[in-house]
Each structure stands twice: as structure tokens, then as C-alpha cells.
Amino acid sequence: MPEGDTVFRTCARLHEALAGRVLVAAELRWPGLSTSNLVGHTTIEVVPRGKHILQRLDSGWTLHSHLKMEGQWRISRTDKDPTALAARGRVDQRRRERLDRGGRGSDDIRALLVTQEWTATGLRLGMLDLVRTSQEDTIVGHLGPDILSPDFDQQQAIANLSGPVGAALLDQRNLAGIGTMWASESLFLQGIFPWAEAAALDPATLNGVVARARRLMTANLPHAVQTSTGIRREGGNTYVHARSGRPCRRCGTTIRVAQIGPPTRERAMFYCPTCQGGLAPGDDGRPLRPLGSR
Structure with missing residues (x-):
């Protein structure tokens, strides 16, 4: 599972690509969210909270995602046919085929967020939620102080x-x-x-x-x-x-x-059992094969 610094960098990239830009097309491929319409919403900011990603929109909604073990967000330039995208608010078949050719099969895609300039593709995300920004605590309120926050307690x-x-x-x-x-x-x-x-x-x-x-x-x-x-x-x-x-x-x-x-x-x-004071409970000390060796 990615560490907090990796999630911080992911948020920075998403913020740079999406903040201040209007979504001209969007798809959330997640149970309960597939009919959500984010077209016309503008991203205010994308911020981390520990290992959680919060994309806040000007409509008062927050798109929350978590990478879990295999998830990632990728940024790519938007195909230069935004008019067609904006007309339907969906991702056209040509773009689906291009994503598949790029090794991003449709089964891996959990979210597509398209602006005139940039497209954010959420792959194999572990969590995806759409909540009112005023209710973000229902998703992240259980977390302790964020170690990378400027006001870390x-x-x-x-x-x-x-x-x-x-x-x-x-x-x-x-x-x-x-x-x-x-x-x-x-x-x-x-x-x-x-x-x-x-x-x-x-x-x-x-x-x-x-x-x-x-x-x-x-x-x-x-x-x-x-x-x-x-x-x-x-x-x-x-x-x-x-x-x-x-x-x-x-x-x-x-x-x-x-x-x-x-x-x-x-x-x-x-x-290290020598540098750190002994073997773990239940560790019998038997020789270990180096990780990744055969």
C-alpha cells in the first residue's frame, strides 16, 4: 500500500492538472456512483489526508479515493475533441480503445475525469466515494494527526x-x-x-x-x-x-x-534482530531466503 508521501505526490499532480478546471466529461465506475454526474463541476483543490485523496469541487461535493494496494491515478493530455466529450459528458469509444492500447484495460478503470487540457484516470482504486465536502469526516474523521500536515500534532x-x-x-x-x-x-x-x-x-x-x-x-x-x-x-x-x-x-x-x-x-x-534487540514473537530464527530470490 502506498505510503503517505506517495499519496501526497499523487495529490499534488492531480491538483496541478485539475484545480481551477471544469470537468467536460466524467465517469465513476463504482457501485452506487455510476449515475453520478460531475460534468460542469470545477475542481477547487486536491488534498491528502493521510493515505486518502480528497478532490473538492465547487458544487460542495468531494470525490474521495484510496489507492489501497494496487491503485493509482494517471494524468494524460486530453484528446483534442472536447466538444464531443462535453456534448455527451461521457468518454467516447476512441478514447476507451486508446486507454486499452496503453495497457489500461477498461476493467482496471474506476474513474475518468476529463478537462479540456488533462484527463485523470483512476486505475484499480481501492475506495471511491462521493460525499458532501461538509461531511468528509464520515470518511476520514477516524484518522489520527496527518504526519505530513504543516500543523501535525x-x-x-x-x-x-x-x-x-x-x-x-x-x-x-x-x-x-x-x-x-x-x-x-x-x-x-x-x-x-x-x-x-x-x-x-x-x-x-x-x-x-x-x-x-x-x-x-x-x-x-x-x-x-x-x-x-x-x-x-x-x-x-x-x-x-x-x-x-x-x-x-x-x-x-x-x-x-x-x-x-x-x-x-x-x-x-x-x-534486524541484532540492531533492534531480538527476534519477533514466534520467529524461530530459521534461515530466510532473500526476498525476491528463487
Whole structure:
């Protein structure tokens, strides 16, 4: 699932393409939304809230989307026949065929938003909702402080943390935006055992790991390839994330991966047992094959 900094960049691209522009055609291919008519609506802004995308319209509606595991928004130039599009408010067959030829099959498309200049295509989206802007809290009100917000309330986020610290960082109700990559990398860099109880850690330690995550994510906002090591080459950009079975860059111990979190909401946590204080609960220490090897 994309991290908050990836969603932030997605929102920035959507905002640049759509803000201040009128929708001349639109399709929402989602149960309950397929008859919604957004033609003639103007996008005011596209903003992130943690890992959620909020496209606010001048009509008082917000189009909410979430990428989940496989979703993405793509921006392309609009075919130069906007008159036909505007007349029907739908995407014509020629455009459907061109999208299919570009590897974006119609089965993958969940939303098409067309302006005179740009088209935003939502592919394999995990969530899509249309709500009154005044009622956005029904969709995102459960989220904790947004780690990338200028007014991020770090003390409130830290106060929200409970249970194993790795799982607590991933719980979007505590603080919004951190995913498995930045949780794993931040805990490693701070030398914290992911399964340590948050309540057993002193406030300075919790402050350190949350501040580290925020610094890393903020530093990566301008870049498509995320890095905690300073290297943007594939295979060199992380210390532990996606490196199970490979040697720790610090001590040479084999990096391990284990599930963390409550049942039905488990997530992968990568860690170094030497640098971070031991094996995960239930990890028998057996040799691991490097991730991606055969």
C-alpha cells in the first residue's frame, strides 16, 4: 500500500492538472456512483489526508479515493475533441480503445475525469466515494494527526500510541500516513524493537521515532523513488524494508520479516534482530531466503 508521501505526490499532480478546471466529461465506475454526474463541476483543490485523496469541487461535493494496494491515478493530455466529450459528458469509444492500447484495460478503470487540457484516470482504486465536502469526516474523521500536515500534532500522535510500537505506527487511527516502509525504516534507524510496548518506551524515544518518520517522509516528497539511505538505486534505497534474508547494512546480521498487528490487520515488519534487540514473537530464527530470490 502506498505510503503517505506517495499519496501526497499523487495529490499534488492531480491538483496541478485539475484545480481551477471544469470537468467536460466524467465517469465513476463504482457501485452506487455510476449515475453520478460531475460534468460542469470545477475542481477547487486536491488534498491528502493521510493515505486518502480528497478532490473538492465547487458544487460542495468531494470525490474521495484510496489507492489501497494496487491503485493509482494517471494524468494524460486530453484528446483534442472536447466538444464531443462535453456534448455527451461521457468518454467516447476512441478514447476507451486508446486507454486499452496503453495497457489500461477498461476493467482496471474506476474513474475518468476529463478537462479540456488533462484527463485523470483512476486505475484499480481501492475506495471511491462521493460525499458532501461538509461531511468528509464520515470518511476520514477516524484518522489520527496527518504526519505530513504543516500543523501535525506530534504530541497527540504520540499520546495515541499503544500496544506494540510497530503496529501502533501503522494504525492510521493513531497517526495517518505511515506505512510498512517508513515504520520499518524509522524503527531500525532509532534502534527500537518493533514489538516493544509503546507504553514501556519513554516519551523521548517515541518522539524520536515519530520525528524520524516525519523527516524521512518529508525529505522524500519531491522524489518518486523513496530512500532512507540516501541512495535511490533499486536495492540500495532501504536499510531493512524488503531486505529479508539479506545482511544488515550496519552489522551483517540477516534481516528478518514477521507479521505485526492484530488478527485480520497484520502487516509485514522488516527488522534486524541484532540492531533492534531480538527476534519477533514466534520467529524461530530459521534461515530466510532473500526476498525476491528463487
